[in-house]
Amino acid sequence: MVTAAKDVLKDYLRGARGVLLWKLDGLSERDLRLPRTPTGTNLLGIVKHALHTEVGYFGPTFGREWPTPDELVPADGADPQADWYATETETAAGVIDLYRRVQAFADETVDALPLDAVGHVAHWGNAEVTLHEIMVHTIVDLQRHAGHADILREQLDGAAGLLPTNGNLPDAADWPAYTRRLTAIANRFD
Numbered sequence: 377m378v379t380a381a382k383d384v385l386k387d388y389l390r391g392a393r394g395v396l397l398w399k400l401d402g403l404s405e406r407d408l409r410l411p412r413t414p415t416g417t418n419l420l421g422i423v424k425h426a427l428h429t430e431v432g433y434f435g436p437t438f439g440r441e442w443p444t445p446d447e448l449v450p451a452d453g454a455d456p457q458a459d460w461y462a463t464e465t466e467t468a469a470g471v472i473d474l475y476r477r478v479q480a481f482a483d484e485t486v487d488a489l490p491l492d493a494v495g496h497v498a499h500w501g502n503a504e505v506t507l508h509e510i511m512v513h514t515i516v517d518l519q520r521h522a523g524h525a526d527i528l529r530e531q532l533d534g535a536a537g538l539l540p541t542n543g544n545l546p547d548a549a550d551w552p553a554y555t556r557r558l559t560a561i562a563n564r565f566d
Contacts, residue, residue, distance in 0.1 A: 382491055392515055396521060397472065399526060412528045416457070420468055421459075421460040427474055428449060429514065433513070434485040437497050438493065440484075492507070
């Protein structure tokens with residue numbers, strides 16, 4: 377059986393979203409917000425960025441506006457990183473809820489338009505794009521950020537894996553021995 381291209385893209389989009397949210401499961405507000413890289417990358421900020429990305433690509437790009445713009449970071453705001461962290465007044469539950477509502481909004485756009493529907497991305501110089509292109513671009517972007525979240529989560533508490541139901545890692549691995557072996561190999565190149 378051949379699955380329609382749009383259905384395949386929708387499935388991959390849902391999967392990327394799910395994995396990204398899964399990486400937040402069970403963590404405290406502090407752990408979700410704490411910067412884990414020198415550039416401030418944090419788990420909740422990745423999700424906040426993802427929701428803003430989806431609103432833009434599946435909203436204004438195709439002539440739709442988010443119904444409650446006060447919930448979003450203004451595009452012309454003073455802080456260029458404002459969509460990469462949760463403020464003191466935002467909760468993790470609130471950001472996650474907003475992202476789920478943004479997903480439904482984006483899905484409405486996907487369901488209403490054919491893959492060859494034309495839109496314009498303002499921050500790409502008003503470039504003409506198709507829904508197909510935006511779906512692929514968004515899936516790639518979300519998977520990239522899911523990879524970031526996977527690494528941050530593993531560094532935080534050792535939780536790692538591809539999916540909640542499929543870790544995609546050996547079950548009985550001796551990870552300390554494995555990393556010592558890889559370190560020994562790397563050290564031969566000093």
